[in-house]
Amino acid sequence: MSTTLGASHPNPAAYMLRTAASAAGRSYKQELLELLDIHAGQTALDLGCGPGTDLPALAERVGASGAVIGVDRDPAMLAEARRRTSGLPSVEIRAGDAHSLPVEPGTVDRAKIDRVLMHVTEPADVLAQLHLATRPGARIGLAEPDWDTLIVDAEDLGTSRAFTRYTTSECIRHATIGRSLARHADQAGFTVETVTATTPLFLDFQDADHTLGLGRNMQQAIADGHIDEARGRQWFASLSEGPFFASFTLVSVICSR
Template identity: 75%
Template sequence: MSSTLGVPRPDQADYMLRAASAGREYKQQLLDLLGVRPGQTVLDVGCGPGTDLPALAEQVGGSGVVIGVDRDPAMLARARERVNGLLRVELREGDVHALPIESGTVDRAKIDRVLMHVAEPAEVLAELHRVTRQGARIGLAEPDWDTLSVDAEDLETSRAFTRYTSAEVVRHATIGRSLGRLAEQAGFGVESVLATTPVFRNFRDADHTLGLGRNMQRAIEEGRIDRDRGSRWFADLSQGPFYASFTLVSVICSR
């Protein structure tokens, strides 16, 4: 195929900011359930461009500290811009499989849409167990891409697109449904498991966030979906009323 269907692969930081905007409801719910208090030490694992750091900094007040960890220097640079002037925020470069945090020092922690990308989710959760103190509360949130639903007259191609996304695009595509089990296996006590459904009614926003065009192109090039059928599916989506959704699972657990 000579050109990319839909929008090209976006800048990673911009992608994360757009995705955060689309999931504003679940993110607020996750932060509320964490119950951050003044004076606590709060860890944002895989903080990316720092979307949640200012809100966390406000909650810990002048006597607490917020630590953001990410392995990508470009992400941390964006985060530094976002938290400029917030003295109680620390940014640390590091691998989430080996967190640059002392053992037993964290009161609250969150991992938001990070475990689906890492090499070993269980190892990351074990690290989280190491750095949190007794009585800590942890918030986890991950999508289940098997539940991706895209309305189209060609329903079979929509289903093929979802299968391809789960099998080839996302490393741990169904981790959302496994969060509770993985948290318990890591030694945490699960307090609640919640599911929300982000809904996209705008085609351009969905194309940007869900990768409709760029992932369809990959599926076509790899022979997973017929070229004409895939191209027609994408073109039809862009013309009429649009709907897409997926399930996002949030787990609140304790140390």
């Protein structure tokens, strides 16, 4: 029985693209885009666009008369986004921080933030920037996980719970942003219209290890002294031995300006 834990974190762009291509990723992204109700000629903003996963779909919806702005601060993400959208004249990639958007006030008709607020320094400041950038009547889509709801089936339930606590407290800056997403949007001055929750399921150990960081986060939890090494290695090794199950809650909010 192997007790080898996960290696270092995968390439960020490749990780995001693979996650978006998964069944769970495609499902919630499609729903978010549909609820945004994007029309031809509008200006759409993808804040934290990453490697440009959603930019082609946004460009298709705004058409030749519209505009799509992708904003990210990571040079590698920006390079990949530019490469993926090089044949789309309606798409413009801008380098910038979510706390200081490189967007003229009141110029955006539709905007989305997808799994970005959990990483930023201050979600309230980012949403304030988004409120400034959008026009009256604009529609905004937000999607964030609640990592406190992460469950991994294992006979050693205590270690599964310890793994979730470590993920929530040490791995992600705002790990429970999903549950408070509607409240944050309301406090930023948006009108909350729709709140939905989906539960991505992982039935394949390898997929879950890649997406949820089971091995690499357990390795770090052991190194940080949060989980006993022998117990952590046994827990990880046992996950690949039989039927596998893990899940978490992903919250999506549609709001208007």
